[in-house]
Amino acid sequence: MSKAMVRYIIVVAVLALALGHVPHCLSSKTVGGGYLYPQFYDHSCPNAQEIVKNVVAKAVAKEPRMAASLLRLHFHDCFVKGCDASVLLDSSGSIISEKRSIPNRNSARGFEVIDEIKAALEKECPHTVSCADIVALAARDSTVLTGGPSWDVPLGRRDSTGASLSGSNNNIPAPNNTFQTILTKFKLKGLDIVDLVALSGSHTIGNARCTSFRQRLYNQSGNGRPDYTLDQSHASQLRANCPRSGGDQNLFFIDFVSPINFDNSYFKNLLVNKGLLNSDQVFVSMNGASRELVKKYAYNQELFFQQFAKSMIKMGNISPLTGNNGQIRNNCRKVDA
Template identity: 80%
Template sequence: MAFSMSVILVFSMLFSAPLCYSHYLYPQFYDHSCPKAQEIVQSVVAKAVATEARMAASLLRLHFHDCFVKGCDASLLLDSTGTIISEKRSNPNSNSVRGFDVIDEIKSAIEKECPYTVSCADILALAARDSTVLAGGPSWEVPLGRRDSTGASLSGSNNNIPAPNNTLQTIITKFKLQGLDTVDLVALSGSHTIGLSRCTSFRQRLYSQTGNGQPDYTLYQSYAAQLRSSCPRSGGDNNLFPLDFVTPTKFDNDYFKNIIEAKGLLSSDQILFTKGEKTMKLVKTYAENNELFVNQFAKSMIKMGNISPLTGSGGEIRKNCRRINTY
């Protein structure tokens, strides 16, 4: 009996094991050099999300927008200087990405505990995981050991981050260039189960998506009418709307259910169901099974966090996440 139970346990561990970690990144990286690092991140994130529920989605998005440009290296956090043009100025980020003050607060607290030890890139990865958990989503062990870049890429930010009006093939290609497949694409799109989007990101769906002045009929028309009341043809660009109008602050699979009902807010959400057979099947699968969705989301987040990390002697450990160190 003991033997058979051991066999069952081994097989259970094999089939439930998370995605393999990068050779250079591992969850215990700071266990000796800064054992309170994860506790500090979790504490500051919890305070920020308690103050403003939207912050969970904002911090999750920071990690995503960072990793898709030059890898997960905290290049997004750098402000402009005489030699650096900040990625914050790019089209996907300008007047959109937020949460930098929370990252600053985390970094300041960690620097007091263990100076020049924990990278801003790792803080972003941990904050994204903690935000997901606080919104009711899955947890995962975050592989750590990233270092921070000493430069940014405005062009990379403009070109590599998927946009709300991109075609499905363009989005698939942008994910593929980062080593992420279609399963990762659909699962990570599920992060839109929380957070808000600006009117300017989906206005074309309400009025002239087809190019002939007609509304986008892949959007449920009574839902579209509700959106038009606060998202006019002109003006109101920064008016905010929940990406998941059913449970906007809860991490669940309602996002996928909404898409099936033609109530995906962004074009990039809806086309997962209307423009691709494989993505449509995945949307249906996750809509029917929340556990499958959250499990895959955790695996895909680990995979995304492994995009081209700087390790070893690469990059640096910034003292201030907004600027490179000066020696």
């Protein structure tokens, strides 16, 4: 590390102590003491980012929804033991796969695309690029390919040697969680209300199953009444394909206005009570601060894009393994012996 860098870190640390808070640049807890930076593979695998982008582009051209699925994988990875590719591990030996958890079962997807990227990278530069970094890059590329903002992805994560089914069940917010529970789950990961609202803007692309929002159509408060924070003519359209019972896996666009474009229409939908998931609509119905953020992003797409990029970097910094911790897996589904 250069002298100037050391001096900068000391100055920021002293200021932080004086002000009584820890700025984000010093707060990312990397396990292994290292830090992430975008040029990590510049010498060891100069084509890594290009290879990831090409495979993601091919997959999204074949199936536009794949962009959403890859973006969500990064979130479901980072919220469980940090961004360490634990979500990619299959069950074997002592490992119980996170793919079996409630948020992931019949829902998380994109694993074959990650496999294809990994195979291409192993050919180009064996045992170099981690699965965790592949997921982070694929999330960025998916955002860009659907029309969203770009950012330089800090790299250098290593892969876990374990998974946590309970972490996946408990840390990832559920669509029927209250606003406070969702915010608490984000805060536990070092993310704030601004990150929460901006990152939820990911729901501008992708699908949700009937089972993820049915209670809004029929039984929101357990008393058999529908949820009146949902526009009622919109609700009756949704009921057509999401019956009171059955059809659990039927798919709906989360942003019905522009389901494969990364834009700010998700926020506009919330303002007219047409959010699909209860966990999205509560930003408008339950909290003044989040409501203001929704308005801000609904009126100004550029502000949303800027914050989204910042918050994605912050999320990508959740407890990465660095240095000699963890490993670079050969196959993203299995721990190397």
